[in-house]
Amino acid sequence: MAAGSGAAHGGLYLYRAAPAVQDSVLAAALLLPDLFLFSDFALPNVGAADRLITVGYAVLGYAALAARRRAPRAVFGYVWAHALGGELLTFAAVFDYSPTLALLAALYTVAALQSARSAVLALACVTVPVALSVRAALADVPAAERLTTLLGVACFYGLLNLEVWGVGRWVRAGRAAAARDGLALARAQEAILTERARTARELHDIVANAVTVMVLQAGGARHVLRTDPDRVEHALDQIESSGKTAVAELRHMLLVLRTDGERLAAEGAGFGLADLDPLVNGVRQAGLDARVEVTGVPAALPRSVDLTAYRLVQEALTNAAKHAGPGAATVVRLDWHRADGRLSIEVGDDGRGTPAAARSALSTGHGLLGLRERVAVCGGTFEAGPTEQGGFRVAATLPTEEHFRQEAAS
Structure with missing residues:
Protein backbone atom coordinates (compact mmCIF):
# COMPACT_ATOMS: atom_id res chain seq x y z
CA MET A 1 0.00 0.00 0.00
CA ALA A 2 2.79 2.39 0.91
CA ALA A 3 4.70 1.52 -2.25
CA GLY A 4 1.63 2.14 -4.40
CA SER A 5 1.04 5.45 -2.66
CA GLY A 6 4.64 6.48 -3.29
CA ALA A 7 4.35 5.60 -6.97
CA ALA A 8 1.15 7.61 -7.23
CA HIS A 9 2.78 10.62 -5.57
CA GLY A 10 5.76 10.27 -7.89
CA GLY A 11 3.51 10.25 -10.96
CA LEU A 12 1.63 13.28 -9.67
CA TYR A 13 4.88 15.13 -9.08
CA LEU A 14 6.05 14.36 -12.62
CA TYR A 15 2.70 15.51 -14.02
CA ARG A 16 2.99 18.85 -12.20
CA ALA A 17 6.68 19.32 -12.94
CA ALA A 18 7.96 21.94 -15.35
CA PRO A 19 7.97 20.94 -19.04
CA ALA A 20 11.79 20.94 -19.10
CA VAL A 21 11.85 18.43 -16.22
CA GLN A 22 9.26 16.23 -17.93
CA ASP A 23 11.19 16.32 -21.21
CA SER A 24 14.46 15.52 -19.42
CA VAL A 25 12.81 12.44 -17.89
CA LEU A 26 11.53 11.46 -21.35
CA ALA A 27 15.04 11.82 -22.81
CA ALA A 28 16.50 9.62 -20.08
CA ALA A 29 13.78 7.03 -20.64
CA LEU A 30 14.48 6.87 -24.38
CA LEU A 31 18.27 6.88 -24.18
CA LEU A 32 18.88 3.27 -23.05
CA PRO A 33 16.34 1.64 -25.44
CA ASP A 34 17.90 3.60 -28.29
CA LEU A 35 21.38 2.37 -27.38
CA PHE A 36 20.29 -1.26 -26.97
CA LEU A 37 18.16 -1.41 -30.13
CA PHE A 38 20.04 0.76 -32.61
CA SER A 39 23.72 0.43 -31.67
CA ASP A 40 26.35 -2.21 -30.83
CA PHE A 41 26.38 -1.03 -27.21
CA ALA A 42 25.10 -4.35 -25.83
CA LEU A 43 27.28 -6.66 -27.96
CA PRO A 44 29.82 -8.65 -25.93
CA ASN A 45 32.71 -8.03 -28.31
CA VAL A 46 32.53 -4.21 -27.96
CA GLY A 47 35.23 -2.65 -25.79
CA ALA A 48 34.60 -0.28 -22.88
CA ALA A 49 36.12 2.68 -24.77
CA ASP A 50 33.79 2.13 -27.74
CA ARG A 51 30.80 1.88 -25.43
CA LEU A 52 31.82 5.13 -23.72
CA ILE A 53 32.11 6.91 -27.09
CA THR A 54 28.70 5.63 -28.16
CA VAL A 55 27.07 6.67 -24.90
CA GLY A 56 28.71 10.10 -25.00
CA TYR A 57 27.53 10.73 -28.53
CA ALA A 58 24.02 9.59 -27.65
CA VAL A 59 23.86 11.92 -24.65
CA LEU A 60 24.78 14.86 -26.91
CA GLY A 61 21.63 14.26 -28.93
CA TYR A 62 19.22 13.46 -26.13
CA ALA A 63 20.25 16.47 -24.03
CA ALA A 64 18.51 18.73 -26.56
CA LEU A 65 15.13 17.09 -25.92
CA ALA A 66 14.86 19.00 -22.63
CA ALA A 67 13.97 22.08 -24.71
CA ARG A 68 11.80 20.37 -27.31
CA ARG A 69 8.58 22.20 -26.32
CA ARG A 70 10.24 25.60 -25.97
CA ALA A 71 11.94 25.45 -29.37
CA PRO A 72 10.49 22.55 -31.39
CA ARG A 73 12.05 23.41 -34.74
CA ALA A 74 15.47 24.26 -33.36
CA VAL A 75 15.57 21.04 -31.34
CA PHE A 76 14.45 19.03 -34.36
CA GLY A 77 17.22 20.57 -36.46
CA TYR A 78 19.82 19.75 -33.82
CA VAL A 79 18.59 16.17 -33.30
CA TRP A 80 18.34 15.67 -37.08
CA ALA A 81 21.97 16.76 -37.47
CA HIS A 82 22.89 14.48 -34.56
CA ALA A 83 21.18 11.50 -36.24
CA LEU A 84 22.83 12.30 -39.56
CA GLY A 85 26.21 12.55 -37.82
CA GLY A 86 25.66 9.17 -36.17
CA GLU A 87 25.01 7.55 -39.54
CA LEU A 88 28.10 9.16 -41.06
CA LEU A 89 30.28 8.11 -38.11
CA THR A 90 28.93 4.59 -38.48
CA PHE A 91 30.07 4.56 -42.11
CA ALA A 92 33.45 5.82 -40.91
CA ALA A 93 33.62 2.85 -38.50
CA VAL A 94 33.96 5.11 -35.44
CA PHE A 95 31.05 3.19 -33.85
CA ASP A 96 27.90 1.39 -34.93
CA TYR A 97 24.99 3.61 -33.92
CA SER A 98 21.89 4.86 -35.76
CA PRO A 99 20.16 7.46 -33.48
CA THR A 100 16.43 6.84 -33.87
CA LEU A 101 14.21 7.44 -30.85
CA ALA A 102 15.41 11.00 -30.19
CA LEU A 103 14.67 11.90 -33.80
CA LEU A 104 11.19 10.36 -33.46
CA ALA A 105 10.54 12.43 -30.32
CA ALA A 106 11.64 15.61 -32.09
CA LEU A 107 9.53 14.76 -35.15
CA TYR A 108 6.47 14.18 -32.97
CA THR A 109 7.02 17.52 -31.21
CA VAL A 110 7.15 19.47 -34.48
CA ALA A 111 4.08 17.65 -35.78
CA ALA A 112 2.13 18.30 -32.57
CA LEU A 113 3.15 21.90 -31.94
CA GLN A 114 3.98 23.49 -35.29
CA SER A 115 2.14 24.36 -38.49
CA ALA A 116 1.38 21.86 -41.24
CA ARG A 117 4.17 23.32 -43.38
CA SER A 118 6.79 22.85 -40.66
CA ALA A 119 5.49 19.34 -39.93
CA VAL A 120 5.66 18.23 -43.57
CA LEU A 121 9.14 19.73 -43.94
CA ALA A 122 10.33 17.84 -40.84
CA LEU A 123 8.89 14.58 -42.19
CA ALA A 124 10.71 15.13 -45.48
CA CYS A 125 13.99 15.83 -43.66
CA VAL A 126 13.70 12.58 -41.71
CA THR A 127 14.00 10.61 -44.94
CA VAL A 128 17.73 11.44 -45.15
CA PRO A 129 18.92 9.73 -41.94
CA VAL A 130 16.35 6.99 -42.52
CA ALA A 131 17.83 6.28 -45.94
CA LEU A 132 21.30 6.10 -44.40
CA SER A 133 19.98 3.72 -41.72
CA VAL A 134 18.52 1.47 -44.40
CA ARG A 135 21.79 1.52 -46.30
CA ALA A 136 23.71 0.64 -43.13
CA ALA A 137 21.36 -2.28 -42.51
CA LEU A 138 22.19 -3.67 -45.97
CA ALA A 139 25.96 -3.52 -45.48
CA ASP A 140 26.48 -7.12 -44.34
CA VAL A 141 23.46 -8.70 -46.04
CA PRO A 142 24.10 -11.26 -48.84
CA ALA A 143 23.11 -10.10 -52.30
CA ALA A 144 20.33 -12.66 -52.58
CA GLU A 145 18.60 -11.28 -49.48
CA ARG A 146 19.13 -7.56 -50.07
CA LEU A 147 15.81 -6.86 -51.78
CA THR A 148 13.81 -8.52 -49.02
CA THR A 149 15.89 -6.80 -46.35
CA LEU A 150 15.57 -3.46 -48.13
CA LEU A 151 11.80 -3.71 -48.26
CA GLY A 152 11.51 -4.83 -44.66
CA VAL A 153 13.85 -2.22 -43.19
CA ALA A 154 12.42 0.58 -45.36
CA CYS A 155 8.86 -0.32 -44.34
CA PHE A 156 9.86 -0.49 -40.69
CA TYR A 157 11.53 2.92 -40.59
CA GLY A 158 9.03 4.53 -42.96
CA LEU A 159 5.94 3.33 -41.12
CA LEU A 160 7.48 4.13 -37.73
CA ASN A 161 8.16 7.74 -38.70
CA LEU A 162 4.80 8.13 -40.42
CA GLU A 163 2.93 6.79 -37.40
CA VAL A 164 4.77 9.09 -34.99
CA TRP A 165 4.20 12.06 -37.30
CA GLY A 166 0.53 11.14 -37.72
CA VAL A 167 0.01 10.86 -33.96
CA GLY A 168 1.55 14.30 -33.56
CA ARG A 169 -0.78 15.85 -36.13
CA TRP A 170 -3.76 14.08 -34.54
CA VAL A 171 -2.81 15.48 -31.14
CA ARG A 172 -2.51 18.97 -32.63
CA ALA A 173 -5.95 18.66 -34.22
CA GLY A 174 -7.39 17.48 -30.91
CA ARG A 175 -5.88 20.43 -29.06
CA ALA A 176 -7.22 22.84 -31.67
CA ALA A 177 -10.69 21.31 -31.37
CA ALA A 178 -10.49 21.53 -27.57
CA ALA A 179 -9.45 25.18 -27.83
CA ARG A 180 -12.38 25.89 -30.15
CA ASP A 181 -14.74 24.09 -27.78
CA GLY A 182 -13.32 26.06 -24.85
CA LEU A 183 -13.80 29.32 -26.74
CA ALA A 184 -17.33 28.34 -27.68
Whole structure:
Protein backbone atom coordinates (compact mmCIF):
# COMPACT_ATOMS: atom_id res chain seq x y z
CA MET A 1 0.00 0.00 0.00
CA ALA A 2 2.79 2.39 0.91
CA ALA A 3 4.70 1.52 -2.25
CA GLY A 4 1.63 2.14 -4.40
CA SER A 5 1.04 5.45 -2.66
CA GLY A 6 4.64 6.48 -3.29
CA ALA A 7 4.35 5.60 -6.97
CA ALA A 8 1.15 7.61 -7.23
CA HIS A 9 2.78 10.62 -5.57
CA GLY A 10 5.76 10.27 -7.89
CA GLY A 11 3.51 10.25 -10.96
CA LEU A 12 1.63 13.28 -9.67
CA TYR A 13 4.88 15.13 -9.08
CA LEU A 14 6.05 14.36 -12.62
CA TYR A 15 2.70 15.51 -14.02
CA ARG A 16 2.99 18.85 -12.20
CA ALA A 17 6.68 19.32 -12.94
CA ALA A 18 7.96 21.94 -15.35
CA PRO A 19 7.97 20.94 -19.04
CA ALA A 20 11.79 20.94 -19.10
CA VAL A 21 11.85 18.43 -16.22
CA GLN A 22 9.26 16.23 -17.93
CA ASP A 23 11.19 16.32 -21.21
CA SER A 24 14.46 15.52 -19.42
CA VAL A 25 12.81 12.44 -17.89
CA LEU A 26 11.53 11.46 -21.35
CA ALA A 27 15.04 11.82 -22.81
CA ALA A 28 16.50 9.62 -20.08
CA ALA A 29 13.78 7.03 -20.64
CA LEU A 30 14.48 6.87 -24.38
CA LEU A 31 18.27 6.88 -24.18
CA LEU A 32 18.88 3.27 -23.05
CA PRO A 33 16.34 1.64 -25.44
CA ASP A 34 17.90 3.60 -28.29
CA LEU A 35 21.38 2.37 -27.38
CA PHE A 36 20.29 -1.26 -26.97
CA LEU A 37 18.16 -1.41 -30.13
CA PHE A 38 20.04 0.76 -32.61
CA SER A 39 23.72 0.43 -31.67
CA ASP A 40 26.35 -2.21 -30.83
CA PHE A 41 26.38 -1.03 -27.21
CA ALA A 42 25.10 -4.35 -25.83
CA LEU A 43 27.28 -6.66 -27.96
CA PRO A 44 29.82 -8.65 -25.93
CA ASN A 45 32.71 -8.03 -28.31
CA VAL A 46 32.53 -4.21 -27.96
CA GLY A 47 35.23 -2.65 -25.79
CA ALA A 48 34.60 -0.28 -22.88
CA ALA A 49 36.12 2.68 -24.77
CA ASP A 50 33.79 2.13 -27.74
CA ARG A 51 30.80 1.88 -25.43
CA LEU A 52 31.82 5.13 -23.72
CA ILE A 53 32.11 6.91 -27.09
CA THR A 54 28.70 5.63 -28.16
CA VAL A 55 27.07 6.67 -24.90
CA GLY A 56 28.71 10.10 -25.00
CA TYR A 57 27.53 10.73 -28.53
CA ALA A 58 24.02 9.59 -27.65
CA VAL A 59 23.86 11.92 -24.65
CA LEU A 60 24.78 14.86 -26.91
CA GLY A 61 21.63 14.26 -28.93
CA TYR A 62 19.22 13.46 -26.13
CA ALA A 63 20.25 16.47 -24.03
CA ALA A 64 18.51 18.73 -26.56
CA LEU A 65 15.13 17.09 -25.92
CA ALA A 66 14.86 19.00 -22.63
CA ALA A 67 13.97 22.08 -24.71
CA ARG A 68 11.80 20.37 -27.31
CA ARG A 69 8.58 22.20 -26.32
CA ARG A 70 10.24 25.60 -25.97
CA ALA A 71 11.94 25.45 -29.37
CA PRO A 72 10.49 22.55 -31.39
CA ARG A 73 12.05 23.41 -34.74
CA ALA A 74 15.47 24.26 -33.36
CA VAL A 75 15.57 21.04 -31.34
CA PHE A 76 14.45 19.03 -34.36
CA GLY A 77 17.22 20.57 -36.46
CA TYR A 78 19.82 19.75 -33.82
CA VAL A 79 18.59 16.17 -33.30
CA TRP A 80 18.34 15.67 -37.08
CA ALA A 81 21.97 16.76 -37.47
CA HIS A 82 22.89 14.48 -34.56
CA ALA A 83 21.18 11.50 -36.24
CA LEU A 84 22.83 12.30 -39.56
CA GLY A 85 26.21 12.55 -37.82
CA GLY A 86 25.66 9.17 -36.17
CA GLU A 87 25.01 7.55 -39.54
CA LEU A 88 28.10 9.16 -41.06
CA LEU A 89 30.28 8.11 -38.11
CA THR A 90 28.93 4.59 -38.48
CA PHE A 91 30.07 4.56 -42.11
CA ALA A 92 33.45 5.82 -40.91
CA ALA A 93 33.62 2.85 -38.50
CA VAL A 94 33.96 5.11 -35.44
CA PHE A 95 31.05 3.19 -33.85
CA ASP A 96 27.90 1.39 -34.93
CA TYR A 97 24.99 3.61 -33.92
CA SER A 98 21.89 4.86 -35.76
CA PRO A 99 20.16 7.46 -33.48
CA THR A 100 16.43 6.84 -33.87
CA LEU A 101 14.21 7.44 -30.85
CA ALA A 102 15.41 11.00 -30.19
CA LEU A 103 14.67 11.90 -33.80
CA LEU A 104 11.19 10.36 -33.46
CA ALA A 105 10.54 12.43 -30.32
CA ALA A 106 11.64 15.61 -32.09
CA LEU A 107 9.53 14.76 -35.15
CA TYR A 108 6.47 14.18 -32.97
CA THR A 109 7.02 17.52 -31.21
CA VAL A 110 7.15 19.47 -34.48
CA ALA A 111 4.08 17.65 -35.78
CA ALA A 112 2.13 18.30 -32.57
CA LEU A 113 3.15 21.90 -31.94
CA GLN A 114 3.98 23.49 -35.29
CA SER A 115 2.14 24.36 -38.49
CA ALA A 116 1.38 21.86 -41.24
CA ARG A 117 4.17 23.32 -43.38
CA SER A 118 6.79 22.85 -40.66
CA ALA A 119 5.49 19.34 -39.93
CA VAL A 120 5.66 18.23 -43.57
CA LEU A 121 9.14 19.73 -43.94
CA ALA A 122 10.33 17.84 -40.84
CA LEU A 123 8.89 14.58 -42.19
CA ALA A 124 10.71 15.13 -45.48
CA CYS A 125 13.99 15.83 -43.66
CA VAL A 126 13.70 12.58 -41.71
CA THR A 127 14.00 10.61 -44.94
CA VAL A 128 17.73 11.44 -45.15
CA PRO A 129 18.92 9.73 -41.94
CA VAL A 130 16.35 6.99 -42.52
CA ALA A 131 17.83 6.28 -45.94
CA LEU A 132 21.30 6.10 -44.40
CA SER A 133 19.98 3.72 -41.72
CA VAL A 134 18.52 1.47 -44.40
CA ARG A 135 21.79 1.52 -46.30
CA ALA A 136 23.71 0.64 -43.13
CA ALA A 137 21.36 -2.28 -42.51
CA LEU A 138 22.19 -3.67 -45.97
CA ALA A 139 25.96 -3.52 -45.48
CA ASP A 140 26.48 -7.12 -44.34
CA VAL A 141 23.46 -8.70 -46.04
CA PRO A 142 24.10 -11.26 -48.84
CA ALA A 143 23.11 -10.10 -52.30
CA ALA A 144 20.33 -12.66 -52.58
CA GLU A 145 18.60 -11.28 -49.48
CA ARG A 146 19.13 -7.56 -50.07
CA LEU A 147 15.81 -6.86 -51.78
CA THR A 148 13.81 -8.52 -49.02
CA THR A 149 15.89 -6.80 -46.35
CA LEU A 150 15.57 -3.46 -48.13
CA LEU A 151 11.80 -3.71 -48.26
CA GLY A 152 11.51 -4.83 -44.66
CA VAL A 153 13.85 -2.22 -43.19
CA ALA A 154 12.42 0.58 -45.36
CA CYS A 155 8.86 -0.32 -44.34
CA PHE A 156 9.86 -0.49 -40.69
CA TYR A 157 11.53 2.92 -40.59
CA GLY A 158 9.03 4.53 -42.96
CA LEU A 159 5.94 3.33 -41.12
CA LEU A 160 7.48 4.13 -37.73
CA ASN A 161 8.16 7.74 -38.70
CA LEU A 162 4.80 8.13 -40.42
CA GLU A 163 2.93 6.79 -37.40
CA VAL A 164 4.77 9.09 -34.99
CA TRP A 165 4.20 12.06 -37.30
CA GLY A 166 0.53 11.14 -37.72
CA VAL A 167 0.01 10.86 -33.96
CA GLY A 168 1.55 14.30 -33.56
CA ARG A 169 -0.78 15.85 -36.13
CA TRP A 170 -3.76 14.08 -34.54
CA VAL A 171 -2.81 15.48 -31.14
CA ARG A 172 -2.51 18.97 -32.63
CA ALA A 173 -5.95 18.66 -34.22
CA GLY A 174 -7.39 17.48 -30.91
CA ARG A 175 -5.88 20.43 -29.06
CA ALA A 176 -7.22 22.84 -31.67
CA ALA A 177 -10.69 21.31 -31.37
CA ALA A 178 -10.49 21.53 -27.57
CA ALA A 179 -9.45 25.18 -27.83
CA ARG A 180 -12.38 25.89 -30.15
CA ASP A 181 -14.74 24.09 -27.78
CA GLY A 182 -13.32 26.06 -24.85
CA LEU A 183 -13.80 29.32 -26.74
CA ALA A 184 -17.33 28.34 -27.68
CA LEU A 185 -18.04 27.43 -24.05
CA ALA A 186 -16.63 30.76 -22.85
CA ARG A 187 -18.78 32.61 -25.38
CA ALA A 188 -21.83 30.64 -24.34
CA GLN A 189 -21.19 31.44 -20.68
CA GLU A 190 -20.69 35.10 -21.55
CA ALA A 191 -23.97 35.08 -23.48
CA ILE A 192 -25.73 33.50 -20.50
CA LEU A 193 -24.35 36.16 -18.16
CA THR A 194 -25.31 38.90 -20.60
CA GLU A 195 -28.83 37.53 -20.94
CA ARG A 196 -29.08 37.16 -17.17
CA ALA A 197 -28.05 40.80 -16.69
CA ARG A 198 -30.52 41.88 -19.37
CA THR A 199 -33.29 39.92 -17.70
CA ALA A 200 -32.40 41.45 -14.32
CA ARG A 201 -32.61 44.93 -15.82
CA GLU A 202 -36.03 44.16 -17.31
CA LEU A 203 -37.31 42.77 -14.03
CA HIS A 204 -36.05 45.84 -12.19
CA ASP A 205 -37.62 48.23 -14.65
CA ILE A 206 -40.94 46.40 -14.69
CA VAL A 207 -41.35 45.48 -11.04
CA ALA A 208 -39.40 48.08 -9.06
CA ASN A 209 -40.79 51.09 -10.88
CA ALA A 210 -44.39 49.85 -10.87
CA VAL A 211 -44.26 48.88 -7.21
CA THR A 212 -42.69 52.21 -6.27
CA VAL A 213 -45.49 54.19 -7.91
CA MET A 214 -48.10 51.91 -6.35
CA VAL A 215 -46.59 52.32 -2.87
CA LEU A 216 -46.44 56.09 -3.23
CA GLN A 217 -50.03 56.25 -4.40
CA ALA A 218 -51.16 53.99 -1.57
CA GLY A 219 -49.30 56.16 0.94
CA GLY A 220 -50.99 59.29 -0.41
CA ALA A 221 -54.39 57.63 -0.29
CA ARG A 222 -53.91 56.59 3.33
CA HIS A 223 -53.37 60.21 4.39
CA VAL A 224 -56.72 61.32 2.87
CA LEU A 225 -58.64 58.12 3.59
CA ARG A 226 -61.20 59.82 5.84
CA THR A 227 -61.25 63.31 4.32
CA ASP A 228 -61.24 62.78 0.53
CA PRO A 229 -62.87 59.49 -0.56
CA ASP A 230 -62.86 60.51 -4.23
CA ARG A 231 -59.10 60.96 -4.21
CA VAL A 232 -58.71 57.59 -2.51
CA GLU A 233 -60.83 55.93 -5.16
CA HIS A 234 -58.78 57.56 -7.90
CA ALA A 235 -55.56 56.39 -6.25
CA LEU A 236 -56.88 52.83 -6.06
CA ASP A 237 -57.74 52.99 -9.76
CA GLN A 238 -54.19 54.08 -10.50
CA ILE A 239 -52.77 51.29 -8.33
CA GLU A 240 -54.92 48.76 -10.16
CA SER A 241 -53.85 50.15 -13.52
CA SER A 242 -50.16 50.10 -12.56
CA GLY A 243 -50.47 46.50 -11.35
CA LYS A 244 -52.18 45.37 -14.57
CA THR A 245 -49.51 47.09 -16.66
CA ALA A 246 -46.72 45.44 -14.71
CA VAL A 247 -48.35 42.01 -15.06
CA ALA A 248 -48.77 42.54 -18.82
CA GLU A 249 -45.10 43.50 -19.15
CA LEU A 250 -43.98 40.49 -17.14
CA ARG A 251 -46.14 38.17 -19.24
CA HIS A 252 -44.63 39.57 -22.43
CA MET A 253 -41.11 39.29 -21.07
CA LEU A 254 -41.63 35.64 -20.10
CA LEU A 255 -42.99 34.94 -23.58
CA VAL A 256 -39.85 36.42 -25.12
CA LEU A 257 -37.63 34.36 -22.80
CA ARG A 258 -39.32 31.17 -23.98
CA THR A 259 -38.67 32.01 -27.65
CA ASP A 260 -35.28 30.73 -28.87
CA GLY A 261 -33.03 33.23 -30.58
CA GLU A 262 -34.86 36.37 -29.46
CA ARG A 263 -33.35 39.02 -27.26
CA LEU A 264 -35.03 41.04 -24.57
CA ALA A 265 -33.26 44.21 -25.56
CA ALA A 266 -34.44 43.88 -29.16
CA GLU A 267 -37.95 42.61 -28.46
CA GLY A 268 -38.55 44.60 -25.31
CA ALA A 269 -42.01 44.77 -23.82
CA GLY A 270 -43.55 46.88 -26.60
CA PHE A 271 -42.96 50.19 -24.81
CA GLY A 272 -41.42 53.32 -26.26
CA LEU A 273 -41.58 57.10 -26.25
CA ALA A 274 -45.14 56.90 -27.59
CA ASP A 275 -46.16 55.59 -24.15
CA LEU A 276 -44.79 58.56 -22.17
CA ASP A 277 -48.20 60.14 -21.50
CA PRO A 278 -49.53 57.25 -19.34
CA LEU A 279 -46.16 57.08 -17.59
CA VAL A 280 -46.12 60.78 -16.76
CA ASN A 281 -49.76 60.69 -15.69
CA GLY A 282 -48.98 57.86 -13.30
CA VAL A 283 -46.26 59.80 -11.47
CA ARG A 284 -48.48 62.88 -11.43
CA GLN A 285 -51.08 60.85 -9.56
CA ALA A 286 -48.31 59.98 -7.07
CA GLY A 287 -47.90 63.73 -6.43
CA LEU A 288 -45.02 64.61 -8.75
CA ASP A 289 -45.31 67.86 -10.72
CA ALA A 290 -44.10 66.47 -14.04
CA ARG A 291 -44.30 67.78 -17.59
CA VAL A 292 -42.79 66.90 -20.98
CA GLU A 293 -41.03 69.31 -23.35
CA VAL A 294 -40.19 68.33 -26.93
CA THR A 295 -37.96 70.29 -29.31
CA GLY A 296 -37.06 69.39 -32.87
CA VAL A 297 -38.77 67.00 -35.25
CA PRO A 298 -39.16 63.42 -33.93
CA ALA A 299 -37.38 60.70 -35.91
CA ALA A 300 -37.72 56.93 -36.07
CA LEU A 301 -35.90 54.96 -33.39
CA PRO A 302 -34.77 51.32 -33.51
CA ARG A 303 -36.94 49.22 -31.20
CA SER A 304 -34.18 48.61 -28.68
CA VAL A 305 -33.33 52.35 -28.56
CA ASP A 306 -37.00 53.27 -28.22
CA LEU A 307 -37.37 50.89 -25.26
CA THR A 308 -34.17 52.26 -23.69
CA ALA A 309 -35.46 55.83 -24.01
CA TYR A 310 -38.73 54.83 -22.33
CA ARG A 311 -36.96 52.99 -19.51
CA LEU A 312 -34.64 55.95 -18.94
CA VAL A 313 -37.55 58.35 -18.49
CA GLN A 314 -39.39 55.78 -16.37
CA GLU A 315 -36.45 55.25 -14.01
CA ALA A 316 -35.69 58.97 -13.75
CA LEU A 317 -39.32 59.85 -12.94
CA THR A 318 -39.55 57.05 -10.41
CA ASN A 319 -36.35 58.26 -8.71
CA ALA A 320 -37.76 61.79 -8.61
CA ALA A 321 -40.96 60.51 -7.02
CA LYS A 322 -39.01 58.52 -4.42
CA HIS A 323 -36.27 60.98 -3.52
CA ALA A 324 -37.53 64.47 -4.42
CA GLY A 325 -41.06 63.59 -3.29
CA PRO A 326 -44.54 64.95 -4.09
CA GLY A 327 -44.60 68.54 -5.26
CA ALA A 328 -41.15 68.44 -6.88
CA ALA A 329 -41.12 70.11 -10.29
CA THR A 330 -39.81 67.58 -12.81
CA VAL A 331 -39.23 68.22 -16.50
CA VAL A 332 -38.71 65.59 -19.21
CA ARG A 333 -36.94 67.16 -22.20
CA LEU A 334 -36.69 65.41 -25.56
CA ASP A 335 -34.43 67.22 -28.02
CA TRP A 336 -34.31 65.76 -31.54
CA HIS A 337 -31.17 66.56 -33.54
CA ARG A 338 -31.91 65.62 -37.13
CA ALA A 339 -28.53 66.82 -38.40
CA ASP A 340 -26.52 64.12 -36.65
CA GLY A 341 -29.35 61.65 -36.04
CA ARG A 342 -29.34 61.90 -32.26
CA LEU A 343 -31.94 62.19 -29.52
CA SER A 344 -31.04 63.96 -26.28
CA ILE A 345 -33.10 63.08 -23.23
CA GLU A 346 -32.92 64.96 -19.96
CA VAL A 347 -35.02 64.39 -16.85
CA GLY A 348 -34.42 66.75 -13.95
CA ASP A 349 -36.18 67.77 -10.76
CA ASP A 350 -35.73 70.78 -8.52
CA GLY A 351 -35.46 68.72 -5.32
CA ARG A 352 -38.14 70.82 -3.60
CA GLY A 353 -40.70 68.12 -2.88
CA THR A 354 -41.62 66.62 0.46
CA PRO A 355 -39.95 63.19 0.53
CA ALA A 356 -40.57 60.85 3.42
CA ALA A 357 -37.59 59.20 5.09
CA ALA A 358 -39.17 55.76 4.68
CA ARG A 359 -39.10 56.09 0.90
CA SER A 360 -35.38 55.35 0.79
CA ALA A 361 -36.32 51.70 1.39
CA LEU A 362 -37.94 51.65 -2.06
CA SER A 363 -34.59 52.06 -3.79
CA THR A 364 -32.89 48.90 -5.13
CA GLY A 365 -29.61 50.65 -5.89
CA HIS A 366 -29.44 49.17 -9.41
CA GLY A 367 -31.56 51.55 -11.45
CA LEU A 368 -28.94 54.02 -12.65
CA LEU A 369 -26.39 51.25 -13.19
CA GLY A 370 -28.88 49.41 -15.37
CA LEU A 371 -29.60 52.59 -17.33
CA ARG A 372 -25.90 53.18 -17.94
CA GLU A 373 -25.56 49.63 -19.30
CA ARG A 374 -28.65 49.97 -21.50
CA VAL A 375 -27.48 53.24 -23.03
CA ALA A 376 -23.96 51.89 -23.62
CA VAL A 377 -25.35 48.85 -25.46
CA CYS A 378 -27.33 51.17 -27.75
CA GLY A 379 -24.23 53.21 -28.54
CA GLY A 380 -25.25 56.29 -26.57
CA THR A 381 -23.86 58.36 -23.73
CA PHE A 382 -25.21 58.65 -20.19
CA GLU A 383 -24.72 60.88 -17.17
CA ALA A 384 -26.49 61.38 -13.89
CA GLY A 385 -25.90 63.45 -10.78
CA PRO A 386 -27.11 66.21 -8.47
CA THR A 387 -27.63 69.75 -9.73
CA GLU A 388 -26.43 73.00 -8.20
CA GLN A 389 -30.04 73.88 -7.33
CA GLY A 390 -30.38 70.83 -5.10
CA GLY A 391 -32.22 68.60 -7.53
CA PHE A 392 -31.12 65.59 -9.57
CA ARG A 393 -30.56 65.24 -13.31
CA VAL A 394 -30.43 62.20 -15.60
CA ALA A 395 -29.36 62.74 -19.21
CA ALA A 396 -28.55 60.57 -22.19
CA THR A 397 -27.91 60.86 -25.91
CA LEU A 398 -29.22 58.03 -28.10
CA PRO A 399 -28.83 57.28 -31.83
CA THR A 400 -31.82 57.29 -34.19
CA GLU A 401 -32.25 55.18 -37.30
CA GLU A 402 -30.99 58.15 -39.33
CA HIS A 403 -27.73 58.04 -37.36
CA PHE A 404 -27.21 54.37 -38.25
CA ARG A 405 -27.96 55.10 -41.92
CA GLN A 406 -25.40 57.91 -41.91
CA GLU A 407 -22.80 55.62 -40.39
CA ALA A 408 -23.52 52.91 -42.96
CA ALA A 409 -23.24 55.42 -45.81
CA SER A 410 -19.90 56.73 -44.56
